[in-house]
Amino acid sequence: MPASNTRPRQPPAGQRHQRMALTGWGRTAPTVADVTEPAGLAEVPTLVTSAPPRGVIARGLGRSYNNAAQNGGGLVISTTRLSRITALDPAAGLVTAEAGVSLEQLMTAALPLGWFVPVSPGTRQVTVGGAIAADVHGKNHHRAGSFARHVRSIDLLTADGEVRTVTPAGSPGLFWATAGGMGLTGVILRATVALTRVQTARVLVDTMRTADIDETMACLAAADTSHGYSVAWADCLARGSRLGRGVVTSGDFAAVSDLPAGQRGDPLRFTPASLAGAPPVFPNGLLSRRTVALLNEAWYRKAPRRKTGELQPVGAFFHPLDGIRNWNRVYGPAGFVQYQYVVPFGQEEAVRRSFERIAAARAPSFVTVLKRFGPGNPGLLSFPLPGWTLALDFPARTPGLASLLDRLDDLVLAAGGRVYLAKDSRVRPAALAGMYPRLGEFRELRAQLDPGGVFVSDLARRLSL
Numbered sequence: 499m500p501a502s503n504t505r506p507r508q509p510p511a512g513q514r515h516q517r518m519a520l521t522g523w524g525r526t527a528p529t530v531a532d533v534t535e536p537a538g539l540a541e542v543p544t545l546v547t548s549a550p551p552r553g554v555i556a557r558g559l560g561r562s563y564n565n566a567a568q569n570g571g572g573l574v575i576s577t578t579r580l581s582r583i584t585a586l587d588p589a590a591g592l593v594t595a596e597a598g599v600s601l602e603q604l605m606t607a608a609l610p611l612g613w614f615v616p617v618s619p620g621t622r623q624v625t626v627g628g629a630i631a632a633d634v635h636g637k638n639h640h641r642a643g644s645f646a647r648h649v650r651s652i653d654l655l656t657a658d659g660e661v662r663t664v665t666p667a668g669s670p671g672l673f674w675a676t677a678g679g680m681g682l683t684g685v686i687l688r689a690t691v692a693l694t695r696v697q698t699a700r701v702l703v704d705t706m707r708t709a710d711i712d713e714t715m716a717c718l719a720a721a722d723t724s725h726g727y728s729v730a731w732a733d734c735l736a737r738g739s740r741l742g743r744g745v746v747t748s749g750d751f752a753a754v755s756d757l758p759a760g761q762r763g764d765p766l767r768f769t770p771a772s773l774a775g776a777p778p779v780f781p782n783g784l785l786s787r788r789t790v791a792l793l794n795e796a797w798y799r800k801a802p803r804r805k806t807g808e809l810q811p812v813g814a815f816f817h818p819l820d821g822i823r824n825w826n827r828v829y830g831p832a833g834f835v836q837y838q839y840v841v842p843f844g845q846e847e848a849v850r851r852s853f854e855r856i857a858a859a860r861a862p863s864f865v866t867v868l869k870r871f872g873p874g875n876p877g878l879l880s881f882p883l884p885g886w887t888l889a890l891d892f893p894a895r896t897p898g899l900a901s902l903l904d905r906l907d908d909l910v911l912a913a914g915g916r917v918y919l920a921k922d923s924r925v926r927p928a929a930l931a932g933m934y935p936r937l938g939e940f941r942e943l944r945a946q947l948d949p950g951g952v953f954v955s956d957l958a959r960r961l962s963l
């Protein structure tokens with residue numbers, strides 16, 4: 499989007515901007531921007547109406563893997579200090595929170611009252627604003643859909659400086675452009691979200707080790723009919739008869755009666771401890787093909803062939819990676835590329851072929867996650883559609899990675915699928931239009947809502963969102 503060059507360059511009086519290099523969680527593609535951290539919601543409108551020529555974008559906790567929350571040469575509004583929970587109704591399970599409130603904060607506040615976030619991604623270190631802007635999904639997508647389904651209302655600051663209350667019924671067009679809209683419709687200031695009732699902070703987990711891709715997929719399909727949460731880890735380097743072998747875990751929140759007698763007195767206890775930090779710099783290439791192959795083998799062997807009814811704390815089940823602070827540093831200074839696609843049901847062959855291509859290319863990913871999505875929602879750029887989603891982490895320096903991912907894009911496109919905008923750092927713009935059929939509508943809405951192109955990110959520039 500072009501940015502008007504008539505806007506002033508100086509921060510508004512009383513505001514301090516700090517110039518710094520930012521990246522996403524994958525630590526690739528750094529760009530330098532002026533970053534500001536408003537202390538309260540009232541400070542944000544002036545920041546937007548006085549945005550510099552290169553525009554402005556909101557940033558939560560920077561857990562998008564790519565440059566969605568970067569704006570090279572422009573302004574980035576960090577929501578870190580907009581972190582107040584303004585209302586929490588323990589009877590109705592409705593929470594109103596400023597955009598910078600993290601899902602961890604929500605869990606800490608709501609779990610003792612018997613409520614859990616309706617949808618949790620694989621990390622709880624994301625903000626409410628980031629969860630809406632990427633319309634994040636979790637292990638319960640087949641039952642609960644993505645985050646936006648549970649959002650009752652958004653206070654959205656648009657390019658004209660107005661704060662609009664946007665609801666799915668009252669302003670469906672703007673609501674479903676904002677949910678999944680990657681921050682490009684405005685700054686989400688506050689949102690009201692419906693929580694999910696739970697009796698305990700423990701999950702009853704079933705684990706099953708699978709021999710190949712057919713068994714992994716069959717097992718996931720079965721788990722979706724029996725459990726509210728399901729996911730598979732897969733060994734992306736296994737080939738031949740072991741192609742796509744994995745470990746399927748599924749679960750549901752435990753009832754108080756499922757807990758051992760000693761834990762029943764405090765069933766909702768939640769202690770979000772972060773464990774050791776990864777060393778600041780790992781030698782480049784530590785996660786090589788060989789080490790990932792060994793790790794994958796060990797992870798696979800460690801899993802029980804079949805185990806049922808294991809009680810796990812919320813953190814262990816939903817956010818195992820949060821146990822290591824800055825785990826993204828294990829990929830070394832060159833960073834890593836996350837790739838996530840979804841293809842519709844009926845395109846199982848595309849999933850199998852993607853595993854074949856990755857294994858044949860010996861492209862090492864340890865965090866390889868396969869999951870089935872349920873129905874999508876009206877979000878113009880929302881990622882989920884009913885089908886199979888596969889997420890992988892590759893060291894950025896993997897030889898041949900760019901061409902492998904281009905070939906995977908072709909497979910995904912031909913199968914009627916798409917890649918995830920919160921993770922993508924390299925899809926070709928022409929391919930994107932085929933993946934998101936409502937991209938044209940999104941661009942039109944933005945052109946009307948924000949004719950000067952105030953809201954812009956590095957991602958938006960690359961893909962002309």
Ligand SMILES: Cc1cc2nc3c(=O)[nH]c(=O)nc-3n(C[C@H](O)[C@H](O)[C@H](O)COP(=O)(O)OP(=O)(O)OC[C@H]3O[C@@H](n4cnc5c(N)ncnc54)[C@H](O)[C@@H]3O)c2cc1C
Binds near residue numbers: 632
């Ligand atoms: C370990 C790990 C596991 C993950 N697992 C999953 C998963 O299972 N499912 C899933 O869907 N995602 C997953 N993600 C991705 C993550 O959930 C999303 O990228 C999420 O958007 C990050 O939130 P954030 O607060 O860090 O936002 P940022 O990364 O800072 O920003 C993300 C986007 O949201 C926009 N944004 C942020 N705040 C606002 C605001 N206040 N107003 C308007 N726009 C805003 C930004 O402009 C940007 O476009 C995972 C990420 C990690 C690191």
